[in-house]
Amino acid sequence: MRFLPLLLCLLSFLLHRSFVIFTSSAPICNPYLVQKVCHEFAQSDPLLSCSFCINSLTAAPPGFSCNLRNLGVLSAQLALTNATGTVSRIQHLLRNGTWNPFEKECLSSCLDAYSDIAVPSLEKSIQAFGANRCQDANVRMSAAMDSSTTCQDGFGEKKGTHASPLTQQNYDLFQLCAISLAFSRHLC
Numbered sequence: 001m002r003f004l005p006l007l008l009c010l011l012s013f014l015l016h017r018s019f020v021i022f023t024s025s026a027p028i029c030n031p032y033l034v035q036k037v038c039h040e041f042a043q044s045d046p047l048l049s050c051s052f053c054i055n056s057l058t059a060a061p062p063g064f065s066c067n068l069r070n071l072g073v074l075s076a077q078l079a080l081t082n083a084t085g086t087v088s089r090i091q092h093l094l095r096n097g098t099w100n101p102f103e104k105e106c107l108s109s110c111l112d113a114y115s116d117i118a119v120p121s122l123e124k125s126i127q128a129f130g131a132n133r134c135q136d137a138n139v140r141m142s143a144a145m146d147s148s149t150t151c152q153d154g155f156g157e158k159k160g161t162h163a164s165p166l167t168q169q170n171y172d173l174f175q176l177c178a179i180s181l182a183f184s185r186h187l188c
Contacts, residue, residue, distance in 0.1 A: 029066035034058050037071065041182035048178040056176065072183030076129060076137075079144060079176035080122040086169040087114045093165055102158050110151035110166060118147035118173065125180070134188030138181060145177035 038053035056078055057071055064070065090111045093099075099107065125140035148170040155164035164170065 029058060029060040029064060029071075031058060033066060034071070037068065037186075038179075041179065041186075045178060045182060047174075048182060049175055052172075052175045053179050056179065068183065068187055072180060072187060073126065073129060075176055075179040075183060076122060076126045076141065079141075079173060079180060080119065080126065082169065082173045082176055083114055083118040083122055083144065083147075086166065086173065087111065087119065089169060090114065090166065097165075103155070103162060106151075106154040106162070106164070107166075109154050113147040113150050118144040121147075129180075129184060132188070134184050138184050141177050141180050141184065145174055145181070148173040148177070 034054055034057045038050050038057065041053060042048045042050035057074065059078075060066065060071075060074060064074070090107055094104070094107050094111070097107075121140040121143040125137045125144065128134070128137035128140060151166060152164055152170040155162045
């Protein structure tokens with residue numbers, strides 16, 4: 001009987017340790033995994049920036065379960081966040097900017113490309129990827145990627161200098177879509 005308190009104390013300690021192990025959040029993203037994957041993807045796609053990929057994917061939220069499938073979903077979600085933010089930026093630019101008719105037309109075309117094509121395509125791509133319908137996910141992700149290129153190219157269609165005020169947003173969406181497509185090709 002004199003060992004009973006010691007046994008209870010030991011049992012309590014072991015149960016507590018097991019509880020902590022099984023209830024702790026998933027490990028944060030291993031920077032080595034992100035670097036390795038991004039380097040591999042950038043080698044197979046010359047348009048994909050390795051540093052952009054690393055910077056984007058290491059921004060995973062705390063408790064993020066870091067595996068290839070989740071990183072693929074994360075890149076698509078980041079693309080969707082970029083696209084919805086770009087829609088807001090274009091609306092703001094159209095309301096508050098002084099634009100010549102050509103620039104206003106370009107911004108309106110960009111708004112159409114992002115709100116009518118990129119955002120819905122990204123939403124459906126994320127759903128398709130989650131359901132393991134990779135071909136569908138790739139087609140929709142490619143459509144979103146094309147929206148960024150269409151928007152950027154529109155400003156250069158007329159002679160003269162018409163710098164796009166959306167160059168950074170277009171580049172970011174293109175890169176995020178390229179990362180998502182690379183994950184999809186790798187996993188499916």
